[in-house]
Amino acid sequence: MKLTLTQRLSLVFAVLLVICSGTSAWLQVRSNRMHELEVVQGLSRDLATHIARDTQLMDADGLKPDAVRNLFSQLMLVNPSVEVYLLDIDGRVIGNAAPAGHLLRDHVDLAPIRRFLSGAMLPILGDDPRSVDARKVFSAAPLRANGQQIGFLYVVLLGEAHDVYDAKDATGMALKIALWSIGLVALLCLMAGLIAFAWITRPLRQLTDRVGRFDINATPEPVQTPAPALDSSDEIAVLDQAFAQMENRLGEQWRAITHQDQERREMVANISHDLRTPLASLHGYLETLSLKDSSLSPEERRRYLGIALDQSRKVGGLAQSLLELVRLEHGFVQPVIEGFSLPDLVQDIFQKFELTAEARTITLTATLPRHVPTVLADLGLIERVLTNLLDNALRHTPENGEVEVILAPRADCVAVTVSDSGPGIDAPLREGLFLRAFTIGGARRDGGLGLRIVHRILQLHGRSIQLVERPGHGATFTFSLQARTSMR
Structure with a gap:
């Protein structure tokens, strides 16, 4: 049978309570019994001494039968529970008033008697001559004759008569009350314990239900919950807060994975679209050349x-960009940081695009201050960043337009701004600009992969790129690179 935590705690508590009760x-x-024995023995401690002093029971010739009989008769009348025995110097019973067959020991251990006579702490139990192994409280005194000790007076204070009366439960009322009190207290403690366990484990049951209902697909938006105090004494509250944080974190991660999956789907769809157009055109012209080769003029x-x-x-460039993006996003490319001159790199890239710009009558302008500090970055990757940005700017800048690169030294970095005089990017298209392809004027802008590559390369350098507003210009991108002067 499977028990809940509350039931197990209650069962363990009940068992421990029964054991403790x-x-x-x-x-x-035990305490009552020992207390009773101590009281009886304490009150009768000098009984044997008084009897031995007031009654001559033995002389040098031995017992005095008449004195012994008179003593036993008087004691039986005064206190029926008292039993008197005469012992010799070795502890052997030489006088008693026990009925025939009731004397089961003929010898009494003298060690308890000596302890009693020395004033040891009560109660002290000695041998009961009318029992094989019982021990009872007693009073004892030495017997002397002619100045010499010839034996002991041994008085059992709770004899057979007391045992018979005690067996009838005539004196057990106080004990019964004590036992009933203990039982009632145990019952009340059990009820209080069960209620306390139910109250204490209530938050844990609620947390268990919450964990059981947890569904990552139905995780709501994260809720701001206070962080659990490190020194909190309520472990269940700390656990509840930790689970809430874990739930929010899992929800955020699941939403991020879902969003990334959606982005990958969109990227695959966009790439498929971008590949289909040049491939269809390539196939069409090759098919035309194959079918009409004999009728085409050399110019056609x-x-x-x-x-x-x-x-x-175009297909090759798109495939190369896609391969480069995969390598960047999966950690196959790590930047090799080195110092280089950013103005020299800008001029080299301008030379690369000079013929393209002249063909479209686009002006390439570079604002390069006189003292630009050396930057620390991967030269090849930053060249790829500037190449992609300039390529996008040239392709989306109309004829007679302008593409401008501005370098601006800062305290610990160099800011780079690339802008064009094209139509710019509408506000609805700016969200997720560096994570997916986008369109301008209804036509797909094939620089989506290029911008995503730029974004990832700058991420590897611990930097970011932003699209900013610049009056009188189209799309304006800006980022920064660490300057050598900031390194110590």
């Missing part, structure tokens, strides 16, 4: 081949 009852009985054949090669380069 039983132990307490036994100790109570060269034009078709040029278009096919251009579409082939």
Whole structure:
């Protein structure tokens, strides 16, 4: 049978309570019994001494039968529970008033008697001559004749008569009251304990229900919950707060995974779209060359081949960008930090795009201050960043437009701004700009992968890129690189 935590705690508490109550009852009985024996023996401590002093029971010739009989008769009348025995110097019983067959020992251990006579702490139990192994409280005194000790007077204070009366439970009322009191207290403690356990484990049961109902697919938006105090004495409250934080964290991670999965789906769809267009064009022109090769003029054949090669380069460039993005996002590329001159890199990249800009009558402008500190970054990756940004700017800047690069030294970095005079990017398209492809004017802008690569490269450098507003210009991107002067 499976028990809940509350039931197990209650069962353990009940068992411990029964054990403690039983132990307490036994100790109570034991304590009462020892107290009774101590009182009886204390009150009768000098009884044997008075008897031995007032009655001549023995002389040098031995017992005096008449004195012994008179003593036993008087004691039986005064206190029937008292039994008197005469012992010789070795502890052997030489006189008694026991009925025939009731004397079961003919010798009494003298060690308790000596302890009693020396004034040891009461109660002291000695041998009961009318029992094989029983021990009872007693009073004892030495017997002397002619100045010499010839034996002991041994008085058992609670004899057979007391045992018979005690067996009838005539004196057990106080003990019964004590036992009933212990039982009632134990019952009340059990009820209080069960109520306390139910109250204490209530938060734990609520937390168990909450954990059982937890469904990551149905996790709501994270709720701001106060962090548990490190020195809190309520462990269940700390556990509840920890579970709430874990629930929020799992929900956030699940939403992030879901969002990333959606982004991957969109990226695959966008890449498929971007690949389908040049591949269809490439296939169409190659098919035209195959079917109409004999009827095409050399000029048409060269034009078709040029278009096919251009579409082939687009497919190759897209595949290369996709491969580069995968390598960046999966940690296959790690930046190698080195110092280099950013103005020299900008001028080298301008030379790369000079012919393209002239062909479209676009002006390339660079604002390079005289003293630009050396930056610390991966030269090849930063070259890729500037190449992608300039390539996007040139492709989306109309003829007779302008593309500008501005370097601005700061306290510990160099800010880089790349802007164009194109149509810019509408506000609804700016969300997730660096994580997916986007469109301008209804046409897909194929620089989506390029911007995502830029974003990832700068992330590897611990930097970020922003799209900022610059009056009179189109799309303006800015980022910063660490300057050598900031390193110590």
